[in-house]
Amino acid sequence: MERTNIPMSEQRFAGKTAVVTGASRGIGLAIAQRLVDDGARVVITARKQDALDAAVEQLGGPEHALAVAGRADDADHQDEVVAAAVDTFGSLDFLVNNTGINPVYGPLMDIEEEAARKILDVNVVGSLSWVKKARRAWLGEHGGAIVNVASVAGLRPAPGIGFYGVSKAAVIHLTEELAVELGPDIRINAVAPAVVKTRFATALYEGREAEVSAAYPLKRLGEPDDIGSVVTFLLSADAGWMTGQTLVVDGGVLLMGGV
Secondary structure, eight states: OOOOOOOGGOOOTOOOOEEEEEEEHHHHHHHHHHHHHHEEEOEEEEOOOHHHHHHHHHSSTTTTEEESSOOOOOOHHHHHHHHHHHHHHHHHEEEEEEOOOEEEEOGGGGHHHHHHHHOOOOOHHHHHHHHHHHIIIHHHHHHHHEEEEEOGGGTTOOBBHHHHHHHHHHHHHHHHHHHHHHHEEEEEEHHHHHHSSSSSTTGEEEEEEEHHTTTTTTSSSHHHHHHHHHHHHSSSSGTOOOOEEEEEEEETTGTOOOO
């Protein structure tokens, strides 16, 4: 969804700065684009610098976006990103924990413990670490808002991606716990998407999109901007009396008993 030539009066995030992790493509880039469209400056992260550089160009260049490459669960990288936001743009008002990994597919009984630990380190412990660092650097004194990207797999059993679902269930509960601890000045919510058409989710629909989308009442899979619009709502003053909530963005598939 393209949103250009937005009047200044509609730029609800003018003067604000956001960090969006895992934002070189897909859902993270869509979130960053919506933030920029609404007047924010963004610091985006991912592992590959060339992909991030292309994303910065798409977002309008260095006036609007800054890219810092690194692993999302690396403490030094997190420190670098948080410092870059404050030093370059003067604040860190919003954090979006979008990075998530799922390097395995299959039954829980077949997962290697090392892979399980890595999933938890990135998806759960990493998210907590980003929140702690953003709070220490800016949010604790000035307030702001955070959104964690979870998944419907964290709400219902999801055969084949079961441990990914376990990690996202933990993200949902982490969001609730942090909402209690961080209020009233910091709000934190989550979104739980179903299948969105990204490279990350390709294995869930490639070659059978019509079959998969038939299970959805809205008869289509999600697009990255479907999630970006909800995330920016949660960050905005329009959601100013919401914290600790998980908004399901799933085309209605949970109503049909699916994931």
